[in-house]
Amino acid sequence: MSSKEFKVHFIYNNKNHRVELGYPEIQALLFLNEHTFLSQPQLYEFFSFVHLVHPATFRKKTSKWLEAGLIKKKSLQLQNGHSVVIISLAGAGLSVLKKLKYIKEKARIKSTNIRNIDHSLAIRQVVLDVIANHREQNNAQIYYAKDLYFIGIQPDVFFFTSTEPATIYKSMQLGKDNINHFKPYRPVQKFEKALLTLLTSINPYREKDEHTEVIADWLFELQGQFLHVEIDCGNEQIRKSKSIHDTSFEGKLSRLQPQLHKKEIDPSNYHVLFIIVDNREDTVLTQNHPKRLTRISNVKQEIPLFPEFKQWEFEIDVIQFSRARSFIENFFRKLAEPITEESDLIDELIEVFSQKKELQFSDWEFFFTEKNNDTLKDYTFHPDGYIPEKVFYYKHTIHKNKQFIIPFFMSEGDVKTSEHLAHLAARVGKGYYGGQITKILVIYPTENQLKYDVLRKTQKNSKDTIAMDTSKMLFISMTNFITKFDTPKIYNESKKQIPYNSIFEL
Numbered sequence: 001m002s003s004k005e006f007k008v009h010f011i012y013n014n015k016n017h018r019v020e021l022g023y024p025e026i027q028a029l030l031f032l033n034e035h036t037f038l039s040q041p042q043l044y045e046f047f048s049f050v051h052l053v054h055p056a057t058f059r060k061k062t063s064k065w066l067e068a069g070l071i072k073k074k075s076l077q078l079q080n081g082h083s084v085v086i087i088s089l090a091g092a093g094l095s096v097l098k099k100l101k102y103i104k105e106k107a108r109i110k111s112t113n114i115r116n117i118d119h120s121l122a123i124r125q126v127v128l129d130v131i132a133n134h135r136e137q138n139n140a141q142i143y144y145a146k147d148l149y150f151i152g153i154q155p156d157v158f159f160f161t162s163t164e165p166a167t168i169y170k171s172m173q174l175g176k177d178n179i180n181h182f183k184p185y186r187p188v189q190k191f192e193k194a195l196l197t198l199l200t201s202i203n204p205y206r207e208k209d210e211h212t213e214v215i216a217d218w219l220f221e222l223q224g225q226f227l228h229v230e231i232d233c234g235n236e237q238i239r240k241s242k243s244i245h246d247t248s249f250e251g252k253l254s255r256l257q258p259q260l261h262k263k264e265i266d267p268s269n270y271h272v273l274f275i276i277v278d279n280r281e282d283t284v285l286t287q288n289h290p291k292r293l294t295r296i297s298n299v300k301q302e303i304p305l306f307p308e309f310k311q312w313e314f315e316i317d318v319i320q321f322s323r324a325r326s327f328i329e330n331f332f333r334k335l336a337e338p339i340t341e342e343s344d345l346i347d348e349l350i351e352v353f354s355q356k357k358e359l360q361f362s363d364w365e366f367f368f369t370e371k372n373n374d375t376l377k378d379y380t381f382h383p384d385g386y387i388p389e390k391v392f393y394y395k396h397t398i399h400k401n402k403q404f405i406i407p408f409f410m411s412e413g414d415v416k417t418s419e420h421l422a423h424l425a426a427r428v429g430k431g432y433y434g435g436q437i438t439k440i441l442v443i444y445p446t447e448n449q450l451k452y453d454v455l456r457k458t459q460k461n462s463k464d465t466i467a468m469d470t471s472k473m474l475f476i477s478m479t480n481f482i483t484k485f486d487t488p489k490i491y492n493e494s495k496k497q498i499p500y501n502s503i504f505e506l
Contacts, residue, residue, distance in 0.1 A: 011068055011096065019068045021096065024051035025061070029070065029093050030102055034201070035124050036110045037088040039284055040073075042121070045128050049135060068092055076117065076286055084284045088112045118277065118285045122231045122321055123217045125283045126275060127201070129325040130220055130227065134199045137332040198222070214256045223335055226270045227328075228256075231321075233277045234292050238302045249274065249299060250306045257312055267313035271331070273413075274299065280322040291320065293454050300456035301466070304419040317413035323452050327412060330449070343389050346407055348482050349443070353392060358488055358500055364394040364403070392441070394503070403504055404438040405474075412449040418456050422468040429469075439503060440473045447477045451495055458493060474502065 011019050021029075028047045032038060038046070044058045053061075065071045069092035075083045089109060097103045114120070202219040220227040230252065237248035246252075253272065260267050276299070278291045299318050303309060319327050353359050353366050360366075368390050392405040408424060410417055421442065428438050444450035457467040470493035481488050492498050 014067050019064050026100065029089065029097060032087065032089050033097060033103065037086050037112045038124055039121055040085040040087055041284060042124050042128060043087050049131060062087065070096065079287050086114065118287055119231055119233050121285055122277050126229050126324050127218055129328050133325065133328045133332045134222065137336050214252045214259055224269055225335060226265065227331065228270065228272045230272065230274045231277060232274060234295055238299055249303065253306065253312065254308050256314065270314040272314055272316050274318045275321050275324055276318065277321045296454040297457050300415055300418055303415050316415040318415060319413040326448060342409060345478065346390050349407060352481050352488065356488055363397050365397055366394055368392045402436045404436050405441050405503065406438065407441045407443055409443050411445060412453040422456065425469045428472055438472065442473050442475045444477045446479045450475055450477045450491065460493060
């Protein structure tokens with residue numbers, strides 16, 4: 001690091017050693033100030049977005065920051081006998097940010113509440129997941145903490161262009177002429193791209209309206225889309241409680257739609273993501289958190305039973321914490337890439353069923369029929385459910401009876417689509433459709449989404465009378481089916497591969 005590349009500030013620690021504070025260090029302190037505290041691995045991950053250094057080098061840096069009074073460290077014991085270091089901003093660190101006018105003079109050190117430490121660490125990890133994915137999708141230079149500052153995330157860090165300057169932009173300086181503050185990014189087209197791909201972190205602890213406002217664990221805005229993150233360690237109620245501090249799933253969701261209308265936010269651009277905490281390889285938590293698959297199944301079944309569910313225009317997803325980074329990657333990809341029409345995807349599948357030898361059977365011939373064909377009657381489907389554009393079927397060459405296959409597109413975590421699937425399964429009932437044997441072909445975009453999506457309660461693992469019947473379902477992924485090189489794979493409701501002739505089995 002040289003003064004030609006970064007504007008460097010120096011302070012002296014208690015051993016009279018000089019501590020360099022360039023833009024990467026200042027950005028790390030700003031991020032630490034925004035989040036009150038981070039684990040040392042989390043602070044290192046953020047620092048690496050800005051300036052790539054070895055973990056040992058970063059540990060030495062934080063030791064110097066500690067000696068200089070910039071930060072505080074606290075070691076917490078883990079359930080497995082190890083420990084994790086929690087880092088928070090200290091007085092000297094706050095003073096530096098004040099002197100550089102990145103925060104207001106009246107700002108104070110925030111108290112570090114570690115009562116629900118795993119919940120807090122999980123929130124911060126998801127924030128890092130969002131920033132990491134945004135950066136990869138957009139080669140993002142800009143991260144915006146609402147009403148605080150802009151942070152310039154260094155581009156192409158994985159290509160070792162670490163001499164590229166990364167700059168902080170103070171939001172108080174950004175007015176109508178804010179384009180002038182993007183000078184490091186040339187030509188002008190890059191200014192406009194940076195503004196279009198601006199990731200805004202809306203710090204949830206800065207806006208609160210008594211007990212009526214739903215305060216997200218964290219809220220992001222990107223390209224007019226909102227990502228509302230809720231972390232659950234398995235102890236939140238699903239149904240409404242009588243407490244005025246109601247934090248249940250139903251309580252939060254039922255208060256959200258009026259709040260969005262009040263703030264003039266289009267609910268169709270709002271995405272609520274419930275993340276159920278489990279153990280995750282890249283995140284240190286103090287307790288052991290087993291996979292809560294049953295809880296996810298229960299939540300996905302209960303949400304559609306909430307009285308106001310049909311009125312909610314916002315999207316709702318429920319996933320595992322260990323899947324958060326991959327889920328957010330898919331979320332950003334949907335924003336960045338044009339949406340493929342369902343009809344085009346069905347046409348691709350028709351081609352696969354028509355041509356791949358594994359799906360050809362000696363006594364059966366493959367066909368498809370359009371939605372408006374007399375064979376398909378809309379009243380067969382639930383009015384709130386899914387009506388496919390086309391339906392596949394195999395016709396027996398001798399007996400002429402038909403085996404129907406209804407294509408249904410699913411994505412990981414999606415509560416509303418899961419409810420539509422349950423309605424479709426109920427209508428198909430005992431496996432017959434129009435007097436013909438019927439299966440539902442549940443289609444995920446990728447193998448991983450198919451593998452890790454947790455279905456709502458099913459009749460196979462629950463005695464609940466409204467549990468979904470999955471016995472007539474076949475599961476596939478588009479990435480596997482449409483590739484020219486892989487053999488198509490079909491799975492059952494347990495996500496175990498099954499033979500192709502399962503299409504015809506009752």
